[in-house]
Amino acid sequence: MACMNEDGQWIVLMGLLVAVGLFFLALIINQSALVGQTTAEGVLEFPKNDIRDLRKAVFDYTDKFGMVPDTDETKKNVQEDIIAISLERKNAVVSFSVGQRVSISGQQAYPVEIHYNNGVTEYDETVYHYRAYE
Amino acid sequence: MVNDSGQLYTMEGIAAGLVMLLTAYLILSTTSIYTPGDTHIPDMQLEQLGSDVLAMMDTPDREGEESQLVGFVKNGTGTCGGDELRDEFLDNCKMRSDDPDENLRAQVYLSYRRSDGSVNTTPLSSVDPEFTGRENAVRVTHWVHLPPGSHSIPNIDTSRPHAVLVEVLLWRV
Amino acid sequence: MVALIAVASMVPGLLAGLQSSGIDYDAVAYRTGVILTEDPGWPGWPVYPPWEMKDQYHKDEIERMGLAVSNETPNILLSTKIEKFFNDTFFTTDDYRSKAIFGEIPYSYNITLRSLDGRYNHKVGQETPEGYGYIRRVVKIKEPSVAVIDGSLKERYTISPGDNSTTRTFTVRLDFSRLLNASIDPAYRIDPLTEPVNITITNFSEYLNKTDETVKNATLKSVTFRRGSSSIRFPFPYDTENPDLYTLSLDGNPYDLKPEAPVESNISLVLKPPATSLFPLDQNSILDIRFTFENDPPHTNITGIHYYDYNPKNVTRPALKPAVLEVAIW
Numbered sequence A: 001m002a003c004m005n006e007d008g009q010w011i012v013l014m015g016l017l018v019a020v021g022l023f024f025l026a027l028i029i030n031q032s033a034l035v036g037q038t039t040a041e042g043v044l045e046f047p048k049n050d051i052r053d054l055r056k057a058v059f060d061y062t063d064k065f066g067m068v069p070d071t072d073e074t075k076k077n078v079q080e081d082i083i084a085i086s087l088e089r090k091n092a093v094v095s096f097s098v099g100q101r102v103s104i105s106g107q108q109a110y111p112v113e114i115h116y117n118n119g120v121t122e123y124d125e126t127v128y129h130y131r132a133y134e
Numbered sequence B: 001m002v003n004d005s006g007q008l009y010t011m012e013g014i015a016a017g018l019v020m021l022l023t024a025y026l027i028l029s030t031t032s033i034y035t036p037g038d039t040h041i042p043d044m045q046l047e048q049l050g051s052d053v054l055a056m057m058d059t060p061d062r063e064g065e066e067s068q069l070v071g072f073v074k075n076g077t078g079t080c081g082g083d084e085l086r087d088e089f090l091d092n093c094k095m096r097s098d099d100p101d102e103n104l105r106a107q108v109y110l111s112y113r114r115s116d117g118s119v120n121t122t123p124l125s126s127v128d129p130e131f132t133g134r135e136n137a138v139r140v141t142h143w144v145h146l147p148p149g150s151h152s153i154p155n156i157d158t159s160r161p162h163a164v165l166v167e168v169l170l171w172r173v
Numbered sequence C: 001m002v003a004l005i006a007v008a009s010m011v012p013g014l015l016a017g018l019q020s021s022g023i024d025y026d027a028v029a030y031r032t033g034v035i036l037t038e039d040p041g042w043p044g045w046p047v048y049p050p051w052e053m054k055d056q057y058h059k060d061e062i063e064r065m066g067l068a069v070s071n072e073t074p075n076i077l078l079s080t081k082i083e084k085f086f087n088d089t090f091f092t093t094d095d096y097r098s099k100a101i102f103g104e105i106p107y108s109y110n111i112t113l114r115s116l117d118g119r120y121n122h123k124v125g126q127e128t129p130e131g132y133g134y135i136r137r138v139v140k141i142k143e144p145s146v147a148v149i150d151g152s153l154k155e156r157y158t159i160s161p162g163d164n165s166t167t168r169t170f171t172v173r174l175d176f177s178r179l180l181n182a183s184i185d186p187a188y189r190i191d192p193l194t195e196p197v198n199i200t201i202t203n204f205s206e207y208l209n210k211t212d213e214t215v216k217n218a219t220l221k222s223v224t225f226r227r228g229s230s231s232i233r234f235p236f237p238y239d240t241e242n243p244d245l246y247t248l249s250l251d252g253n254p255y256d257l258k259p260e261a262p263v264e265s266n267i268s269l270v271l272k273p274p275a276t277s278l279f280p281l282d283q284n285s286i287l288d289i290r291f292t293f294e295n296d297p298p299h300t301n302i303t304g305i306h307y308y309d310y311n312p313k314n315v316t317r318p319a320l321k322p323a324v325l326e327v328a329i330w
Helices: A009-045 A048-065 A073-089 B007-028 B036-057 B068-075 B081-094 C002-019 C021-038 C056-061 C079-085 C093-101
Strands: A093-098 A102-104 A107-117 A122-130 B104-113 B119-123 B138-146 B162-172 C076-078 C109-115 C121-125 C133-142 C146-149 C167-175 C197-201 C218-227 C230-232 C246-250 C253-255 C261-263 C267-271 C286-294 C304-307 C321-329
Touching: A009 B007, A009 B036, A048 A073, A048 A093, A048 A107, A048 A122, A048 B036, A048 B138, A073 A093, A073 B104, A073 B119, A073 B138, A073 B162, A102 A122, B036 B068, B036 B081, B036 B138, B036 B162, B036 C021, B036 C133, B068 B081, B068 B138, B068 B162, B081 B104, B081 B162, C021 C093, C021 C109, C021 C133, C021 C321, C076 C079, C079 C133, C093 C109, C167 C197, C167 C218, C197 C286, C246 C261, C267 C286
Parallel strands: C076 C133, C146 C197, C167 C304
Antiparallel strands: A093 A107, A102 A107, A107 A122, B104 B119, B104 B162, B138 B162, C109 C121, C109 C321, C133 C321, C167 C286, C197 C267, C218 C230, C218 C261, C218 C286, C246 C253, C246 C267
């Protein structure tokens, strides 16, 4: 091999470059199909309505039992209702508590703490709920 | 004798030709590629609709009134309250700006805690004769505070208020 | 060679890119549905004035248009926001795209709101084609309250005998600290800063001075405003008649705030939020709206203060109206 034949090297090199470029592009476009899948799934997975509903249930509980001491059987039973049914039917671990009434700028409010965990989404909130007029 | 220096060119040529043919074939026979995301969208739309309707049925139109949903649940299984719930729920789901969306069906269940502490789920509306159990259904739920009193719900402690869960199974035929 | 084989197996993925924009429409429609039904918009509460009170010159300050009463009351829509949103002479197609729909692609849209009783039947956007992304939301609409003072309240609002003054003043009092009470759910709250205040006096003939048979009407001299104990000027000249600020009609005919005209049977004053926001008021103010009648000898015996509060005998709050909102995107 006195002198190597270097003809065609350029073509081969360009071919390799084009192949790599096509590989990369096709990979990107292939992954884009998954984008649509996760959008709708993500919406279904996040328990927006469940959390809103739970908050409303806890606020209704606060309206009815905020003034009642924590040792009261009825109050404990209703709390147990929400916790047990959430666990059994909604697959979510829920806990909540209502604190002593405080006065905020002249209005009565209850500090409410809510914890929600359905295995995928965890939600914790501390909020002041103004008691609705009966 | 046999010169194999042109092998690479030939292989290249064949591969290039194959790629071109394949691409041309695929472009000419373009079909919609079924992406996995499609199945979830109708479910998402139905679930949002059902949740909205239950939330609106539980909102009193005037302050201090009892909501429609609590009224239906109080009637319970005894006086067809569940069927009325189901019918009112479906009417609200079908509402649209032009003609109503007739292809929706629903079934109502109630989850509550029995006097012994265990959770029971009982059907509240009468069984739909077309229900096969294999429909692509979504489940929407809503909490209801039930005042004390007999509500024709089996095994419930009637002396205390309850927090119960109304569950509605909603599907399209 | 291996790369070429790999490329050949991924070529079908190349064509998926052409079809995937079809999935976007439902997601965009869902997002627009959430913005419209669950978001009060920005600027919205707690920032004042809210987006529905911006005029032509401040339209760019609107970042997001949402129809909900507040972020604590999803799916309850405010009628003033609805009227503003569906006004397509005020908003252009680009406004809807940048303030409600968002996204880089200019989507075509069709948003409709229809109430069960047919009173609201609004539509904005283009005609829908065969296939489109869609979401349907079920909502309730909150309408403004009305204070109706009819003949049945005559006992409360008649002068004591022996009062010989020639002017008669009748006041409607809005006590903001009582109205903007956090214990009242925002879905049922009366908020004069964001909703119109409607005062309707009907059967006015009951309040006329019956001792004189020839008296058929009384002259309403002016409608003035007071804050606490001092009077405040209406920020515009009294003779401006601007339906965006207020409407005053006597027996069905429109007048400005110094009508000096006779009224026989009814008076209706609607004070709109853009006017209320111009007064220097805060959450603890008391706004008095004074109707002054002047005749010599006096033709009417009306007097007193009518409280615009949550008492159902004083103010009628209409029931929430069920409606359905549909968003189509393509």
